[in-house]
Amino acid sequence: MSKRTMIHEGKAKIIYEGPDPGTLIQYFKDDATAFNAQKKDTIAGKGVLNNRISAHIMTKLEGIGIPTHFLKSLNMREQLVRAVEIIPIEVVVRNIAAGSICKRLGLEEGTYLPQPLVEYYYKDDKLGDPMISEHHIVTFGWADIYELEEIVSMSYRINDFLNGMFAGIGLKLVDFKLEFGRLYGDYGELYIMLADEISPDNCRLWDAETNEKMDKDRFRQDLGGLVEAYQQVAERLGLIPKGGIIQGGNINEQLAAGLGEIENELARERRLRSINKPKPQKPTKV
Ligand SMILES: Nc1ncnc2c1ncn2[C@@H]1O[C@H](COP(=O)(O)OP(=O)(O)OP(=O)(O)O)[C@@H](O)[C@H]1O
Numbered sequence: 700m701s702k703r704t705m706i707h708e709g710k711a712k713i714i715y716e717g718p719d720p721g722t723l724i725q726y727f728k729d730d731a732t733a734f735n736a737q738k739k740d741t742i743a744g745k746g747v748l749n750n751r752i753s754a755h756i757m758t759k760l761e762g763i764g765i766p767t768h769f770l771k772s773l774n775m776r777e778q779l780v781r782a783v784e785i786i787p788i789e790v791v792v793r794n795i796a797a798g799s800i801c802k803r804l805g806l807e808e809g810t811y812l813p814q815p816l817v818e819y820y821y822k823d824d825k826l827g828d829p830m831i832s833e834h835h836i837v838t839f840g841w842a843d844i845y846e847l848e849e850i851v852s853m854s855y856r857i858n859d860f861l862n863g864m865f866a867g868i869g870l871k872l873v874d875f876k877l878e879f880g881r882l883y884g885d886y887g888e889l890y891i892m893l894a895d896e897i898s899p900d901n902c903r904l905w906d907a908e909t910n911e912k913m914d915k916d917r918f919r920q921d922l923g924g925l926v927e928a929y930q931q932v933a934e935r936l937g938l939i940p941k942g943g944i945i946q947g948g949n950i951n952e953q954l955a956a957g958l959g960e961i962e963n964e965l966a967r968e969r970r971l972r973s974i975n976k977p978k979p980q981k982p983t984k985v
């Protein structure tokens with residue numbers, strides 16, 4: 700493989716320059732981190748499963764009209780995406796109380812929230828990704844009100860779609876984290892699209908019958924069986940053969956390599972919807 704320019708190495712992924720201008724390659728590592736990288740490990744096969752699960756979910760979301768950065772999977776660990784200007788906010792949507800909200804508000808884990816709840820966190824590892832409000836976002840110019848409106852409406856739509864999708868395979872979608880980016884068109888028009896990844900690394904998923912955790916909490920809480928749980932999610936989604944691609948803690952490279960591509964065909968043909976709004980006009984006297 701030719702030498703590529705690395706643009707960024709994060710905790711779970713490496714970003715390389717893509718083959719065409721405006722594209723990037725996302726490489727999914729097997730590294731797992733939690734509590735702002737204070738806890739670390741490598742879990743064989745996690746990257747392969749997340750690559751596949753995220754590619755599938757992004758493609759499905761594109762199908763309901765959510766613009767995403769995902770273009771196609773390249774191999775078991777890499778996907779081609781559109782380069783976007785990441786908005787430095789993590790959007791968390793919660794359906795059931797778990798994780799930090801339990802501590803912050805004294806809620807019991809597993810409590811159904813009266814309605815889906817959207818929260819924002821400022822993406823800054825040094826500060827530990829602090830929780831912020833819409834007013835912080837607008838005041839500090841991380842996004843303007845039109846961008847925020849688009850982000851929130853997309854987040855609710857994504858939540859509705861994912862709730863149904865996971866319910867169909869016997870999983871409860873407890874909460875999840877999204878990242879969005881800006882893409883500028885040829886005429887300077889602005890589009891907001893879903894970026895990063897959607898996988899059991901950033902969704903909480905519980906088995907609908909047993910409430911067993913099938914996500915990164917298995918790592919955070921030392922429950923073990925992380926890759927088996929992710930594999931179970933991929934298997935239920937029909938993305939890997941029954942029996943899985945990870946056997947006895949090792950990845951079956953041959954099976955993983957033969958999984959086939961996922962391509963987001965709609966992304967190429969999609970007519971993007973610009974969120975540029977005309978400036979508000981003063982009412983004219985008649
Ligand atoms: N389409 C995209 N264009 C540009 N950057 C992207 C795109 N999709 C994701 N990214 C960024 O690439 C990085 C992915 O790496 P990873 O998820 O491992 O980072 P991380 O360690 O979680 O750090 P961060 O706090 O920045 O998310 C993130 O910084 C993410 O915001």
Ligand SMILES: [Mg+2]
Pocket residue numbers: 709711895
């Ligand atoms: Mg990340």
